[in-house]
Amino acid sequence: MLSRLLIVLLLTGISVVSTTSHADGGELRAGAFAMDVTPLKFPISMNGNMQDAPAKRAADPLHARCLVLDDGKTRVAFVVVDNCVIRRELMDDAKQRANKLTGIPTDRMLISSTHAHSCPTVTGAFQSEPIVEYVEFLTERIAAGIKQANDNLAPARIAWGVGRDETQVFNRRWLLKEPSSESNPFGLIDQARMNPGYNNPKVTKSVGPVDPEVSFLSVQSPDGQPRAFLANYSLHYVGGTGGDLSADYFGAFAERIGQLLKADNSGKTPFVGLMSNGTSGDVNNVNFGLTMPPKYEPFEKLKLVANSVAMAAVAAHEKAEYRSTTSIAMRETEIELKVRKPSADDIAAAKARIEKAGSFPYKTMPDIYARETLLLAEYPDTVKLKLQAIRIGELGIVAIPAEVFTEIGLEIKRRSPLKPTFTIALANGWNGYLPTPQQHELAGYETWRARSSYLEAGASPKIVETVLKLLNEVASER
Ligand SMILES: [Zn+2]
Known part of the structure; x- marks a missing residue:
């Protein structure tokens, strides 16, 4: 009797072990495709600044870079689009179309924009408004890109890791010695100033951290040929693109990483590099701690940055261990957050200002923000944000639809x-x-109420708790 029980226990134990290892190990397949999304008509509105800046040409092609992964049970799609900001309606529309083409559920798709400030406008931001024709073009191309990546699915092996590049990230918000309303478009007090300039005697130090990690997910063919490399770095963008459309350092990284990995692009399914934006809401590439601003030719700096970050990724990649089996889990949810809506007094003041402002586009910051106030007055009282967590083996990936401050990303990592x-x-x-x-209490540009900053001041803890819950769910789903 006793020995029989032991045998049962042993068998149970063995079966638990074998179930675990099986669940950890579906045969991995991967497919990638970089869909060209360069507009066909010029000039075209380019957003990312207070004034619209129409571009006459593209200096380099723009892409929707797609990667599909499948462990035999779960199929997920990543897309990184060369664009500054893409609103949810466009992303949802592209997902629906891609679902019809591939059968991949829309809640297994993660589409992000790089935040290059040198791409066509598909979302209203400050004085740039969406180009309807390009919105349709981009939506259709994203869906078609996912289909191509899905068609390219083939056996693959995968590895992930984390490199470091401390040389390219600087927290751009500096503490003012004296709180000041000098640059605040509403005449309110700021304690922090974005991009204070070199040798500014009014500021003391950065008010936030940086995250130098270069995280990556690398995909190879079974015989070790590089097929895709999805990286993540917490850098807003670089710029210096001379007024032309450009994929900024994100595109240059995608190209450089392929060169450094010695990817062979002669086959039917060329290598695809993808650089996703991390949590860089307050971190850019300008070191205001220097006494003299360095001088660069157009495109020189973004190429230097791309090379530096790619070298850091490759150094970490040398230690990466590839596996041909892994398990994938993904969760998506929505969170409802309050909108910082203007008061009746705010709206009246904004209307009075706009009446005196002359014709659109406006020149001064108070006028530009008065228009934003009137636009936000039409917003609903609450908005729903889509949040996601993905597990690939032991790697976690979170998706948030905002320009997330670096300290929030560090907390999620921790x-x-x-x-x-x-x-x-x-x-x-x-x-x-x-x-x-x-x-928010320190105020400054990133908190000034506009379409670029309107979530309730308490949004970030709620988002962090929600994505951690999702991470715990995907971590326990084995
Ligand atoms: Zn931004």
């Missing part, structure tokens, strides 16, 4: 049950900047 974890920001929509409640 508290995630999955190591490593990284966050893709500007994903599945765009709800403006996401500062912490403490950073």
Whole structure:
């Protein structure tokens, strides 16, 4: 009797072990495709600044870079689009179309924009408004790109890792010695100033951290040929594109990483590099700690940055261990957050200002923000944000539809049950900047109420708790 029980226990034990290892190991297949999304007509509106800046040409092609992964049970699609900000309606429409073409469920798709400030306008931001024809073109191309990547699915092996590049990230919000309303478009007090300039005697130090990690997910063919490389770095963008359309350093990285990995692009399914934006809401590429601003030719700096970050990724990649089996889990949910809507007094003041402002486009910051106030008056009282978490083996990936401050990304990395974890920001929509409640108190550009900053000041803790819950769910689903 006793020995029989032991045998049963042993068998049970063995079966538990074998179930675990089986669930950890579906045969991996992967497919990638870089769909060209360069517009066909010029000039075209380019957003990312206070004034619209129509571009006459594209200096380099823009892409929707697609990667589909399948473990035999779960199929997920990643897309990184060369664009500044893409609203949720466009992303949802592209997902629906891609679902019809591939059968991949829309809640297994993560689409993000890079945040290059040198791409056509598909979302209203400051004084740029969407180009309807390009919205349709981009939507259709994203869906077609996912289909191509899906068609390219083939046996693959996968690895992930984390490199470091401390040389290209600088927190751009500096503490003012004296709180000041000098640059605030509403005449309110700021304690922090974005991009204060070199040698500014009014500021003391950055008010937030940087995240130098270069996280990556690398895909090879079974015989070790590089097929795709999805990276993540918390850098807003670089710029210096001379007024032309450009994929900025994100596109240059995609090209450079392929060169460094010695990817062979002669076959039917060329290598695809993807650089996703991490949590860079308050981090850019300008070191205001220097006494003299360095001088660069157009495109020189973004290429330097792309090379530097790609070298860091490749150094970490040398230690990566590939596997041909892995398990994938993905969760998506929505969170409802309050909108910081203008009061009746705010709206009256904005209307009075606009009446005196002359013709659109407006020249001064108070006038530009008065228009934003009137636009936000029409917003609903609450908005729903789509949040996602993905597990690939032991790697965690989070998606948030905002320009997330770096300290929030660091908190998610620290508290995630999955190591490593990284966050893709500007994903599945765009709800403006996401500062912490403490950073809201310091005020400054990223908190000024506009379509670029309108979520309730308490949004970030709610988002963090929700994505951690999703991470715990995908971590326990084995
Ligand atoms: Zn931005």
